[in-house]
Amino acid sequence: MFRSKIRIHTCRIILLTSLVWLLVDVVLLALYSDCFGDGWDCNKNKNVNNDYIAKDNDEFRGKKAAIAAALQKNADDEDANIEENEVEHEVGDDGLMLPQYPRSRLKRWKPVPSVKPQGDSPGEMGKAVNIPIEQEKLMLDKFQENQFNLLASDMISLNRSLTDVRFEKCKEKQYPELLPTTSVVIVFHNEAWTTLIRTIWSTINRSPRPLLKEIILVDDASEKEHLGKKLEDYIKTLPVSTRLFRTENRSGLIRARLLGAKHVKGDVITFLDAHCECTEGWLEPLLARIVKDRTTVVCPIIDVISDTTFEYIQASDMTWGGFNWKLNFRWYRVPEREMARRGGDRTAPLRTPTMAGGLFAIDKEYFYKIGSYDEGMDIWGGENLEMSFRVWQCGGRLEIVPCSHVGHVFRDKSPYSFPGGVQNVVLHNAARVAEVWMDEWGEFYYAMNPGSTSDSCWVANVLHDFA
Numbered sequence: 001m002f003r004s005k006i007r008i009h010t011c012r013i014i015l016l017t018s019l020v021w022l023l024v025d026v027v028l029l030a031l032y033s034d035c036f037g038d039g040w041d042c043n044k045n046k047n048v049n050n051d052y053i054a055k056d057n058d059e060f061r062g063k064k065a066a067i068a069a070a071l072q073k074n075a076d077d078e079d080a081n082i083e084e085n086e087v088e089h090e091v092g093d094d095g096l097m098l099p100q101y102p103r104s105r106l107k108r109w110k111p112v113p114s115v116k117p118q119g120d121s122p123g124e125m126g127k128a129v130n131i132p133i134e135q136e137k138l139m140l141d142k143f144q145e146n147q148f149n150l151l152a153s154d155m156i157s158l159n160r161s162l163t164d165v166r167f168e169k170c171k172e173k174q175y176p177e178l179l180p181t182t183s184v185v186i187v188f189h190n191e192a193w194t195t196l197i198r199t200i201w202s203t204i205n206r207s208p209r210p211l212l213k214e215i216i217l218v219d220d221a222s223e224k225e226h227l228g229k230k231l232e233d234y235i236k237t238l239p240v241s242t243r244l245f246r247t248e249n250r251s252g253l254i255r256a257r258l259l260g261a262k263h264v265k266g267d268v269i270t271f272l273d274a275h276c277e278c279t280e281g282w283l284e285p286l287l288a289r290i291v292k293d294r295t296t297v298v299c300p301i302i303d304v305i306s307d308t309t310f311e312y313i314q315a316s317d318m319t320w321g322g323f324n325w326k327l328n329f330r331w332y333r334v335p336e337r338e339m340a341r342r343g344g345d346r347t348a349p350l351r352t353p354t355m356a357g358g359l360f361a362i363d364k365e366y367f368y369k370i371g372s373y374d375e376g377m378d379i380w381g382g383e384n385l386e387m388s389f390r391v392w393q394c395g396g397r398l399e400i401v402p403c404s405h406v407g408h409v410f411r412d413k414s415p416y417s418f419p420g421g422v423q424n425v426v427l428h429n430a431a432r433v434a435e436v437w438m439d440e441w442g443e444f445y446y447a448m449n450p451g452s453t454s455d456s457c458w459v460a461n462v463l464h465d466f467a
Contacts, residue, residue, distance in 0.1 A: 096369050096394055098294040105267060106178035106291070109208035114280055115161045123156035125163050126312025126407075146192045147411040148275070148307035153194045156310055158201050162407070164280050165303065165314040169347045170403035171281070175288040181213040182287060182361065183266035187256040188274035189220040191227070195275040195409065197234070202278040204240050211283060213266035214241040220256040221247050254373045254383050261367065270361040275409040277305060277312065285403040286361045289349060294363040295396040297387075299355045300404035307411050317346055317402040321354040323385055325448040327430040329356060349399040353392075357384025359406050370394045374432060382429030389437040 117124040129152040131139045142150040164171070184203050188196055200215060217235070219227060235242040245259055261269055268290055270283075286298045304313040319331040320338070334350060342348040374386050391398050427449065434442035 096295060098363065098366060101180055101267065101291060103178065105180065107181055107210040108177060109179055109210045111281065112206060112208055115159060115205050117161040118157055121157055123310055124161050128306065128309035128311035129155055130309065148409050149310065150192055152310045153192060158194065158197050159205060162277060162279050162312055165405050166281060166403055167347050173403060175284045176291055179211055179284065179287040179291055180267035181211055182268040182270045183214045183216055183264040184270045184272055185216045185218065185257060185260035185264065186272050186274050187218045187220055187253055187260065188222065190222045190224050191274040193226045199272060199274055199276045204238065206278045206280055207283045211287060212240055214243065216260045216263055217242065217244045218256045218260040219244065219246040221250040254377045255375060258373055258375065261372065264364055267364055268361050269364050269367055271359065273358040273408060276359065277407040279405040279407065282404045282406055285401045289399060289401060290361060290363055294366055297360060297362045297391050297396055297398050299360045299400050300406045301400065301402055302356060302359060303405050303407040305407040305409045307409055312407050320350055320352040320400060321356060323354055325444045327382060327385055327433055327445055329354060329384055347402050349401050352398055352400045354385050354388035355398055357387065358408065366396065370396065376432060377429045382426065382433050386433045386437065389433065393437060
């Protein structure tokens with residue numbers, strides 16, 4: 001009798017607990033159903049296009065949407081600087097496909113000689129520059145301008161030598177004798193003179209001349225005097241065609257890059273940040289991957305240039321790009337399955353889920369066919385994940401090429417202002433990535449960032465802007 005009562009009470013407790021969890025599930029579903037899936041309704045917002053809302057939500061998500069939108073955009077945009085009908089394209093089951101380059105458009109090339117050290121000058125061979133103790137106060141004062149040691153940068157030659165950090169096997173690799181040309185696009189805002197000019201000279205000095213079509217500089221509303229007429233006069237003296245374009249108002253990285261890309265004459269667009277140093281043999285491995293498959297988007301190994309000493313520090317080739325559920329880019333260790341796919345060859349191209357975004361090369365035609373950048377993104381942040389998802393879901397491939405190295409000055413914080421506040425800008429951009437490209441996986445982003453959207457109407461406006 002006593003045991004029977006215990007069993008009855010136990011059953012009641014189990015049933016009650018199950019009901020509680022069921023109620024919790026119902027509350028969670030009710031809370032999130034307005035923001036995800038096909039059930040959201042935003043008719044109360046009069047600014048949203050009703051025809052757009054009425055369409056099947058799947059039409060605006062994923063691979064098919066990206067390809068359709070990109071092709072439509074390309075047909076409507078006369079400023080895209082694409083020679084229409086020059087290259088036939090086809091959309092297959094796996095996404096956009098492009099034929100091989102016509103042989104007539106490829107160039108013969110040969111490796112360029114190494115940059116020789118200039119005696120014992122500061123920073124040669126990528127060595128650290130140590131500031132004398134009596135100049136430390138001046139160093140700290142100048143550091144605030146760009147959030148790196150400007151005094152050290154100014155002491156280093158604009159053509160400084162670097163050690164060859166490549167694997168020995170990379171130096172022995174044979175690349176195609178015919179490669180496409182590239183235009184290097186560099187966006188800057190209030191950049192220091194020496195870091196910007198050193199980026200340009202390292203590109204010129206270490207790129208085979210037949211392959212470097214031009215350098216395109218985009219000034220995003222800089223206010224520094226040295227970036228005015230002084231820069232205009234200086235680039236006229238360079239041995240490679242260099243053009244400068246300026247935005248009237250601060251437009252941010254994405255729109256400034258689009259301005260530069262619009263004027264590209266090369267077959268490949270290579271984006272670099274304004275405080276980089278290209279190393280020996282950096283360009284050929286990137287172009288070799290694209291000439292093999294024009295839907296391949298390639299990144300170099302991004303080495304570290306110290307923000308305090310400007311020492312050139314080789315980065316690991318055993319990491320690839322990933323992200324957390326706040327949609328922050330992160331470096332993660334390359335898994336064993338990818339090492340196995342490459343046969344254990346550390347010089348072989350590495351397929352990476354996402355890229356850092358500051359430095360990469362992409363076929364110009366392919367860049368526009370997949371829709372280029374999302375122009376609705378503001379200033380900076382999230383564009384690297386957006387482009388990564390866009391490439392993979394449109395049938396392309398994203399790779400890190402270990403035989404290509406480019407150094408980059410990494411800073412602890414940005415010296416630039418973000419109109420609207422950095423947090424709002426980054427959250428806005430990340431929400432666009434989640435809504436357009438992540439389908440149901442976008443729920444993880446909103447679960448980790450409950451403040452990213454206030455209601456389903458805001459989400460609809462994000463999609464409406466993109467469409």
